[in-house]
Amino acid sequence: MVTKxxxxxxxxxxxxxxxxxxxxxxxxxxRAATLLMGKHKPEYTPFLDVGDHVIVINAAKVKLTGEKxxxxxxxxxxxxxxxxxxxxxxxxxxKHPERIVELAVWGMLxxxxxxxxxxxxxxxxxxxxHPHQAQKPAPLEIQE
Numbered sequence: 015m016v017t018k019x020x021x022x023x024x025x026x027x028x029x030x031x032x033x034x035x036x037x038x039x040x041x042x043x044x045r046a047a048t049l050l051m052g053k054h055k056p057e058y059t060p061f062l063d064v065g066d067h068v069i070v071i072n073a074a075k076v077k078l079t080g081e082k083x084x085x086x087x088x089x090x091x092x093x094x095x096x097x098x099x100x101x102x103x104x105x106x107x108x109k110h111p112e113r114i115v116e117l118a119v120w121g122m123l124x125x126x127x128x129x130x131x132x133x134x135x136x137x138x139x140x141x142x143x144h145p146h147q148a149q150k151p152a153p154l155e156i157q158e
Contacts, residue, residue, distance in 0.1 A: 020057040020064055027135075028066045029151035031144070034115060035072040037156055038079060043118035045156050046070060050123065050132045063128055067135045069151055074111035074140040078103060088117065112138040 030049055034042055048054055052064035078086065086103040106113055115138050123129040137146065 018057075020059055020062060022062060025052075025057070025062075025064045029069065029146065029149040030066060030154045031069045031071060031151040032154050032156065033072055034070050034076040036075065036077055039076050039114065039118050041156060042070070042076060043115065043122055045154070046115075046119045046136065047122035049154075050119070050135055061128070063131050065132055065135060067149070067151075068137070069144050069146055070112075070115050070136070070138045071142055071144055072140075073115045073138050074107065076115060078114075083107075111140040 032042060032046060046068045049068050050065045052058050052066065055064055057064055083104050084102060087100050088103070088106055090099050091097050092099065101109075103114060116136065119136055120133055123132050137144065
């Protein structure tokens with residue numbers, strides 16, 4: 015008996031569209047990360063990228079529960095002494111609304127070269143429009 019082993023060339027990648035309007039951020043990010051990694055497929059292999067492409071639209075209208083809008087803080091460091099930069103979720107939504115979803119999904123992917131490759135298949139747009147109509151993406155519903 016021979017076990018079928020997927021190769022990078024034999025993987026069939028699909029495109030999915032997720033509408034983030036009134037969706038809870040964590041649930042949306044979990045579903046997107048699962049699709050990017052390929053965990054929903056029977057041929058999932060942890061050390062291969064077998065995932066699909068994910069397009070998230072209406073990222074500006076994603077919902078944060080509780081007081082996270084004012085209390086959640088995103089931190090980064092410039093690399094220089096005293097270079098810690100902080101921004102609240104409310105201000106980040108005003109400046110770059112798509113980054114809230116991008117950072118949530120990035121936190122759920124592996125922190126390796128493979129994770130960076132998976133992350134490149136994520137496309138996030140703050141509004142309704144996206145330039146990927148030629149790929150014929152399938153709409154995906156997220157149950158709450």
